[in-house]
Amino acid sequence: MSHRSIHWFRKGLRLHDNPALLAAFENSSNVWPIFILDPWFIKNAQVGVNRWRFLLQSLQDLDEKLKKLNSRLFVIRGNPNEVLLQLFKEWKVTRLTFEVDTEPYAKQRDIEVEELAKKHNVEVVKCVSHTLYDVQKTIETNGGKPPLTYQRLQTLLAKMGPPPKPVKTLDSSAVMGNKTTVSEDHNKKYGVPTLADLGKSPEACGPLLFPGGETEGFNRLERMLKKTNWICTFEKPKTEPNSLIPSTTVLSPYLKFGCLSVRTFYYRLQEVYLQNKKHTQPPVSLHGQLLWREFFYTAGAGTPNFDKMEGNPICIQIPWEKNDKHLEAWANGRTGYPFIDAVMTQLRREGWIHHLARHAVACFLTRGDLWISWEEGQKVFEEHLLDADWSINAGNWMWLSASSFFYQYFRVYNPISFGKKTDKNGDYIRKYLPILSKFPEKYIYEPRTAPRDIQAKAGCIIGKDYPPPILDHDKMRPINIKRMAEAYGKRFDSGQDNKNGGSLKKKQSASEDGDEAPKKKVKKFRNKKMTDFLM
DNA sequence: GGACGGGTTGGAGGT
DNA sequence: AACCTCCAACCCGTC
Numbered sequence: 001m002s003h004r005s006i007h008w009f010r011k012g013l014r015l016h017d018n019p020a021l022l023a024a025f026e027n028s029s030n031v032w033p034i035f036i037l038d039p040w041f042i043k044n045a046q047v048g049v050n051r052w053r054f055l056l057q058s059l060q061d062l063d064e065k066l067k068k069l070n071s072r073l074f075v076i077r078g079n080p081n082e083v084l085l086q087l088f089k090e091w092k093v094t095r096l097t098f099e100v101d102t103e104p105y106a107k108q109r110d111i112e113v114e115e116l117a118k119k120h121n122v123e124v125v126k127c128v129s130h131t132l133y134d135v136q137k138t139i140e141t142n143g144g145k146p147p148l149t150y151q152r153l154q155t156l157l158a159k160m161g162p163p164p165k166p167v168k169t170l171d172s173s174a175v176m177g178n179k180t181t182v183s184e185d186h187n188k189k190y191g192v193p194t195l196a197d198l199g200k201s202p203e204a205c206g207p208l209l210f211p212g213g214e215t216e217g218f219n220r221l222e223r224m225l226k227k228t229n230w231i232c233t234f235e236k237p238k239t240e241p242n243s244l245i246p247s248t249t250v251l252s253p254y255l256k257f258g259c260l261s262v263r264t265f266y267y268r269l270q271e272v273y274l275q276n277k278k279h280t281q282p283p284v285s286l287h288g289q290l291l292w293r294e295f296f297y298t299a300g301a302g303t304p305n306f307d308k309m310e311g312n313p314i315c316i317q318i319p320w321e322k323n324d325k326h327l328e329a330w331a332n333g334r335t336g337y338p339f340i341d342a343v344m345t346q347l348r349r350e351g352w353i354h355h356l357a358r359h360a361v362a363c364f365l366t367r368g369d370l371w372i373s374w375e376e377g378q379k380v381f382e383e384h385l386l387d388a389d390w391s392i393n394a395g396n397w398m399w400l401s402a403s404s405f406f407y408q409y410f411r412v413y414n415p416i417s418f419g420k421k422t423d424k425n426g427d428y429i430r431k432y433l434p435i436l437s438k439f440p441e442k443y444i445y446e447p448r449t450a451p452r453d454i455q456a457k458a459g460c461i462i463g464k465d466y467p468p469p470i471l472d473h474d475k476m477r478p479i480n481i482k483r484m485a486e487a488y489g490k491r492f493d494s495g496q497d498n499k500n501g502g503s504l505k506k507k508q509s510a511s512e513d514g515d516e517a518p519k520k521k522v523k524k525f526r527n528k529k530m531t532d533f534l535m
Numbered sequence: 536g537g538a539c540g541g542g543t544t545g546g547a548g549g550t
Numbered sequence: 551a552a553c554c555t556c557c558a559a560c561c562c563g564t565c
Contacts, residue, residue: 237536284536356536363537400536410565411537418537477538481565 061213146302217254300391
């Protein structure tokens with residue numbers, strides 16, 4: 001039986017550990033690896049120019065690799081349904097293969113495509129390879145609902161056994177039977193477009209720090225794997241948000257597009273762990289980070305309206321306020337808080353910021369300072385992050401805004417002191433906000449407090465060359481904590497109220513903990529880590 | 536993967 | 551030797 005197969009790349013832009021791609025080449029006389037530039041994404045998804053570049057580079061890399069296997073990538077623009085219908089007829093296709101995608105738009109799209117395929121007698125082969133596990137299976141194992149705590153996920157996964165091993169990389173032996181010829185005008189008809197072809201300006205891109213593609217992803221992975229001691233002692237909370245060289249792997253953009261298989265990543269780490277007796281554990285270890293990804297993917301796949309507050313059953317409803325001026329100041333790095341502004345500048349320019357930097361700016365936008373909805377922040381991250389990943393982005397925004405998963409809303413990041421802990425001299429601020437670079441260390445985190453003559457000497461007058469703070473963090477913090485307490489339906493305590501018997505919250509926790517001695521209970525609470533506070 | 540203030544402790548160094 | 555001050559480092563409760 002000889003198939004004529006299309007492999008449809010969407011995510012999973014790689015030849016390694018790509019079971020659906022392998023399936024396309026099985027018993028096939030002809031295979032067409034395609035990528036569809038779906039106008040939906042151009043219209044509805046916020047994709048900044050840096051991520052466009054990353055995607056196009058990834059496609060370019062794919063095409064290069066396929067060339068070496070006497071194949072090519074066929075890039076086609078248009079609505080997937082229309083494109084595929086056309087191709088089914090034109091190429092007399094009998095089989096369509098693709099990787100399972102769990103995002104809402106993709107799920108709906110794939111249902112429609114499957115119907116179309118069925119109607120045209122095209123066999124569909126779908127494989128799970130973007131996540132460690134089949135998230136639907138994880139949800140089923142949990143009784144039909146996604147696990148909403150990390151602990152719960154770990155318990156489930158332990159029950160389910162280790163994730164599937166990566167499959168073999170597509171190689172010349174696998175493609176041997178492929179007779180698909182490449183026309184002379186392939187580049188013109190099916191070539192990978194340039195940014196300019198898409199109406200994007202290459203000049204708008206930032207410096208090319210993280211080139212897209214499987215090759216780059218693999219090189220990056222290999223460089224990391226050499227640092228075995230670093231891997232075995234890795235603890236995410238101890239990595240620095242404002243080091244000038246990333247303190248984490250920056251493999252997330254490659255995972256997002258599937259240039260790097262998460263299972264390959266997982267098992268390569270496993271090898272390093274096995275060679276060393278001691279290594280850190282989830283949630284802080286590198287394996288732990290992949291489980292966080294799995295956690296949010298699973299939650300995102302099993303929760304309606306996961307990227308919204310309204311209609312989202314796991315999201316606490318908080319009366320955020322609209323303030324376009326503040327939102328714009330935040331998004332463009334003009335809040336007057338240098339650390340916040342430096343992070344947002346790095347985000348817009350380079351497309352990647354450290355996890356804890358994301359924490360700080362997300363807290364600032366939402367429950368910490370500006371009291372603006374996390375959905376607004378989500379959009380800005382969606383546009384600018386190279387690793388913008390639907391489930392992970394939404395999940396972390398809910399986390400940081402204490403809307404779901406994490407509920408310690410009184411843990412507010414201080415936009416002045418947080419960055420100082422790991423960068424006293426403010427080198428990070430000096431790099432991303434050069435206008436502030438000449439301020440002495442004493443004033444770099446709050447230049448407005450510098451005397452006028454020092455501002456003049458630094459060549460930066462606050463109010464003229466750099467904005468004063470758009471609001472006063474010390475004033476807003478208690479106000480916002482009170483608002484959060486109200487949204488949580490809990491009484492806010494002033495000092496006096498405390499003397500009169502304490503808060504509702506305290507009473508609740510006391511009754512929950514029952515017979516435990518108060519002192520011991522407190523200590524237990526203190527020793528817990530942030531991740532232990534999950535419901 | 537908070538910040539902060541108030542309290543305690545314990546070592547260095549001075550009287 | 552005994553006893554002080556100072557201060558950093560930690561503990562702990564609070565928001």
